[in-house]
Structure formats: structure tokens, C-alpha cells
Amino acid sequence: MSARRLRRRFTSGLMTLLVCALCGVAVLALFLILGDLVVKGASSLDWNFFVKNPVPAGQAGGGVANAIVGTAIIVGIAALIGLPVGIGTGLYLAEYGSGRLGWTVRFIADVMNGTPSIVVGIFAWTWLVKPMGHFSALAGSVALAVLMVPMIARTSEEMIRLVPHSLREAALALGYPRWRTSLRIVARTALAGIVTGCLVGVARIAGETAPLLFTALGNLNFSTSLLQPMQALSLQIFTYATGPFEDWHRMAWAAALVLMGLVLLLSLAARWAIRQRHVAR
Amino acid sequence: MSPAEQRRQLETVHLTALYGRRPVVKDVSLLFPANTVTAMIGPSGCGKSTFLRCLNRMHELSQGGWITGRVLLDGQDIYEPAVDPVQLRRRIGMVFQKPTPFPTMSIHDNVAAGLRVNGKKSRGETDQIVERALRHAALWDEVKDRLRSSALALSGGQQQRLCIARALAPEPEVLLLDEPTASLDPGGTQRIEELCHELKARYTIVIVTHNLQQAARVSDRTAFFWLGRLVEYGDTADMFTKPKEKLTEDYLTGRFG
Numbered sequence: 001m002s003a004r005r006l007r008r009r010f011t012s013g014l015m016t017l018l019v020c021a022l023c024g025v026a027v028l029a030l031f032l033i034l035g036d037l038v039v040k041g042a043s044s045l046d047w048n049f050f051v052k053n054p055v056p057a058g059q060a061g062g063g064v065a066n067a068i069v070g071t072a073i074i075v076g077i078a079a080l081i082g083l084p085v086g087i088g089t090g091l092y093l094a095e096y097g098s099g100r101l102g103w104t105v106r107f108i109a110d111v112m113n114g115t116p117s118i119v120v121g122i123f124a125w126t127w128l129v130k131p132m133g134h135f136s137a138l139a140g141s142v143a144l145a146v147l148m149v150p151m152i153a154r155t156s157e158e159m160i161r162l163v164p165h166s167l168r169e170a171a172l173a174l175g176y177p178r179w180r181t182s183l184r185i186v187a188r189t190a191l192a193g194i195v196t197g198c199l200v201g202v203a204r205i206a207g208e209t210a211p212l213l214f215t216a217l218g219n220l221n222f223s224t225s226l227l228q229p230m231q232a233l234s235l236q237i238f239t240y241a242t243g244p245f246e247d248w249h250r251m252a253w254a255a256a257l258v259l260m261g262l263v264l265l266l267s268l269a270a271r272w273a274i275r276q277r278h279v280a281r
Numbered sequence: 282m283s284p285a286e287q288r289r290q291l292e293t294v295h296l297t298a299l300y301g302r303r304p305v306v307k308d309v310s311l312l313f314p315a316n317t318v319t320a321m322i323g324p325s326g327c328g329k330s331t332f333l334r335c336l337n338r339m340h341e342l343s344q345g346g347w348i349t350g351r352v353l354l355d356g357q358d359i360y361e362p363a364v365d366p367v368q369l370r371r372r373i374g375m376v377f378q379k380p381t382p383f384p385t386m387s388i389h390d391n392v393a394a395g396l397r398v399n400g401k402k403s404r405g406e407t408d409q410i411v412e413r414a415l416r417h418a419a420l421w422d423e424v425k426d427r428l429r430s431s432a433l434a435l436s437g438g439q440q441q442r443l444c445i446a447r448a449l450a451p452e453p454e455v456l457l458l459d460e461p462t463a464s465l466d467p468g469g470t471q472r473i474e475e476l477c478h479e480l481k482a483r484y485t486i487v488i489v490t491h492n493l494q495q496a497a498r499v500s501d502r503t504a505f506f507w508l509g510r511l512v513e514y515g516d517t518a519d520m521f522t523k524p525k526e527k528l529t530e531d532y533l534t535g536r537f538g
Contacts, residue, residue: 170381173339174395174447175371188385 041257077141082148090156121211137230140216155197199270290315296350320500374448380440382432418446438469
């Protein structure tokens with residue numbers, strides 16, 4: 001009896017230790033990356049880094065203002081295209097997607113979720129960059145939007161599915177038409193969750209590099225024209241990090257830190273949205 | 282007033298309700314006179330809830346749900362192709378077993394929810410209707426100072442009365458109550474039962490209940506369902522004191538159920 005108890009205690013302790021150790025490995029990697037970023041990037045961060053454009057290699061100073069603005073524009077346009085389509089698809093899947101069409105859409109979304117982002121980039125290059133004859137920020141936005149739609153669709157669907165069926169019935173029994181029930185009651189009840197999913201989706205595509213390589217291309221100058229090549233933080237990091245200059249490497253670290261900071265801000269906004277939902281309940 | 286003199290508000294004629302090929306309500310013909318409370322009793326799974334959901338065409342929204350037979354509201358068959366089920370449900374209010382306040386809406390907006398789909402009304406008009414509905418549901422005094430706060434802040438019993446107010450606001454002709462007190466404490470149950478007595482002056486009420494004492498307390502007439510069939514229907518007082526059918530007697534005396 002006592003021996004069995006001892007063995008159980010030993011196994012339990014061992015397993016707990018194992019799980020903690022594995023968790024530690026994951027967290028350690030995360031903190032190493034974060035720490036490295038801060039150590040190597042923070043020293044290059046100053047006001048100029050945010051407000052100045054890049055200077056030619058070898059010169060001192062300069063910043064990544066064009067890349068910060070570029071990322072904001074490219075990701076913003078991508079969100080404008082991707083969010084309505086994604087949320088709409090999610091609403092369709094959750095509310096009307098029980099048939100064969102729903103199954104097909106869901107399957108395609110899952111496959112697209114697993115598609116490497118560089119493939120999406122090639123797709124955008126073939127269908128937008130090539131016919132237009134030049135690289136453009138718009139092509140980059142479309143590529144990012146395509147990446148975003150399946151992600152947003154599936155998370156929105158999950159969030160909408162969480163709304164109790166009884167609420168739908170209550171609205172229908174009040175004489176709400178079905179579409180109005182979906183929009184006014186179901187989607188609105190799931191709104192906080194949908195918003196959270198959208199913010200996470202936006203944060204994820206903000207760091208994408210591969211689809212932008214042959215769409216938005218990058219730009220050394222400050223540009224806000226959607227039809228011209230545009231710089232983005234991720235592209236800037238790629239250029240700087242693969243370049244031969246010590247100064248560039250330093251800038252790459254700093255740009256990476258800025259990008260990380262932006263994503264962190266978005267994630268915090270997502271957390272805040274979740275909190276709002278719980279406070280409301 | 283004898284049943285013959287009363288306006289025949291709601292009536293089913295050979296109503297059979299099915300899920301796919303499986304009938305759950307079998308050939309039920311029932312009459313719900315105006316301004317009376319009719320209770321539907323019977324063991325779980327006897328089809329009384331499904332029957333209730335046929336009366337406002339909610340049953341057809343369930344997977345595989347369809348009916349044969351007729352349901353007449355003021356003499357008109359509500360299953361005729363010309364009848365829009367969405368419009369119909371605005372004339373027949375329903376309250377469910379669990380309170381279902383809309384979580385994103387305030388107390389005021391919950392009650393006004395059914396008004397909005399009925400066409401635009403001025404704010405003053407809406408406020409008046411909301412107050413009247415809340416008064417009828419005996420909730421006004423408890424919430425009048427916090428109409429703008431979330432409906433989820435209310436207790437379970439209050440939420441259920443809110444749902445009744447929400448069903449009353451569009452002024453339906455019939456009120457369907459599907460075990461409205463199943464998730465309430467005795468105090469909340471008593472309030473709802475008192476409400477039934479007050480509301481029947483203005484509405485035709487059909488209440489499904491598991492609770493025999495409740496049926497005896499609130500209803501004028503009682504229908505006893507068993508395995509999808511209507512076994513007995515009559516004045517509540519008669520049925521509870523001298524049931525005609527052996528089955529009814531056995532159920533009422535607790536020999537099964």
C-alpha cells in the first residue's frame with residue numbers, strides 16, 4: 001500500500017518536473033530572442049530612427065521612418081481588404097455553412113492557412129505585379145490580405161459558434177429575420193472575440209516578409225504611393241541583415257525591435273478587448 | 282363565459298410535428314380560447330415543447346422539422362404559403378426555459394429589441410412602450426433607475442421577467458411560455474405565476490410545464506400529452522380532481538412520469 005503510494009508520488013513529481021522543464025525551454029527561447037533584440041537593438045534607437053529616412057551605406061545617422069509608415073500603409077490596406085472578407089466568411093461558415101458549400105469553404109480556408117506565405121507572394125506577383133508591369137505596395141497589401149482571410153474566417157467562425165443557440169432562437173421568436181439575427185444579435189454578441197481575432201491576425205501579417213519581397217519590393221525613399229514600391233519594416237530588416245555593413249546589422253536589430261514593439265502593442269490591444277468583454281459580463 | 286362564447290383565438294387541427302420521418306407530436310387537435318391560460322403537461326419527451334414550437338413556426342427552424350395539419354390563428358392558417366413566418370412571430374410572443382437576455386444590450390434595449398424590427402418608432406414612444414412592458418412584467422420598480430445598464434447584471438428571475446417584458450413589448454396576441462420557471466427559485470417562480478394571472482386579461486397564454494402544481498395554480502385549462510399524443514384536455518379543476526382517462530390519473534398521482 002505504502003509502496004504504491006510512494007511510486008505514485010514519485011511519478012507525479014517526475015511528470016510535474018518534466019512539464020515544467022519543457023515549459024521552461026519554450027519560455028527561455030522566447031526570452032533569449034527578446035533579450036537579444038533589446039540588447040542589440042535598443043542602443044541604436046533614438047528619435048532620428050523613427051523620423052529620418054535611410055541614408056546611404058557608410059554615412060552615419062538615418063532611420064526607418066519610411067519603413068514604419070510603409071508597414072502601417074501596407075498592413076492597413078491589407079486589413080481593409082482582408083477583415084471584411086474574413087469576418088463575412090466566418091459569419092457565413094458559422095451561421096449558414098452546414099451544407100456542402102460550407103464544408104468546401106472551410107476546407108479551402110484550412111488549406112490556405114497552411115500555405116507557405118511565399119507561395120501567396122508568388123501568386124500576387126503573377127496576378128498583380130506582372131500585369132501591372134511594376135512592383136507596388138498594393139500588390140503587397142493584396143498578398144497579405146490573402147494570407148489574412150482564412151485566418152480571420154476561421155477564428156471569427158469559432159467565436160460566432162460560441163454564441164449560445166438560445167440567443168438565436170430568442171431573436172427569431174421575436175420576429176427577427178434570419179440575416180438580422182445573424183448581424184444584430186449573434187455577430188454583435190461575438191464582437192469582442194472577433195475583434196481579438198482580427199488584431200491577432202493583423203499582428204501576424206505585420207511581420208510577414210516573404211510575400212512582400214516580390215510585391216511591395218522595398219524602397220529606399222519615403223513613399224506613400226500605393227502604386228509604387230514601398231518599404232516595410234520586415235523588408236528593411238531583411239535588407240539590412242543580409243547586407244555587408246556593420247552599421248546595417250545594427251539598424252536591422254533596431255528595426256526588428258520596433259517591429260516587435262508594434263506587434264506587442266497590437267497584442268496588448270487584443271488583450272484589452274478580451275478584458276472589456278469579461279467586464280461587460 | 283362558456284367556451285362557445287369565447288373568441289377562438291388559437292387552434293390546431295390534426296397537427297402532426299415531425300423530425301425527418303419521426304413524428305413527435307401526433308394528430309393533435311386543440312383549442313386555445315382567448316384570455317385563458319392553457320397548461321401543457323406530460324412527462325419529458327412527450328412532445329409538448331415541440332407542439333408549442335409549432336404554434337409560432339419555430340419548429341420548422343430545427344433540423345428536419347416539419348408538420349402536417351393546420352394551426353389557425355383567428356381562423357387563418359398560419360402555415361399557408363402567404364403567411365410570412367417572420368411577421369407571424371411578431372404576433373406570437375415566446376419565452377424560453379432559460380432566460381435569454383441579449384448580452385450586448387442594455388435592459389432598455391432588450392425590451393425594445395422586438396419593436397425595432399416592427400418599424401421605426403420615435404424615442405418617446407419606445408420609452409413609453411418599454412416602461413409599460415416592464416410594468417406588465419412586474420420588473421419596472423426594480424430596474425427603472427438602471428435601464429441603461431447591462432441586462433446581464435440582473436438576477437436569473439429578473440432576467441426571465443425581462444424576457445417576458447421583451448415578448449410583451451410588441452403587443453403580441455398570444456404568449457407561449459416554454460417552462461418559464463424551470464431555472465428559477467421559488468420566489469421567482471411565484472412572481473411569474475402571478476404574472477400569468479394578470480396577463481391573461483390581455484393575452485392568450487399557453488404554458489408548458491413540468492410542474493403539476495404550477496399547472497394547477499396558473500391554468501384555466503390543461504392538456505395532458507403522452508408519447509406525442511393528446512390524452513386528455515379540459516378544465517384544469519376538472520382534470521385534477523376527476524380525470525376521465527386512467528393514464529391521466531396515473532400521471533397526476535405520480536404513478537409514472
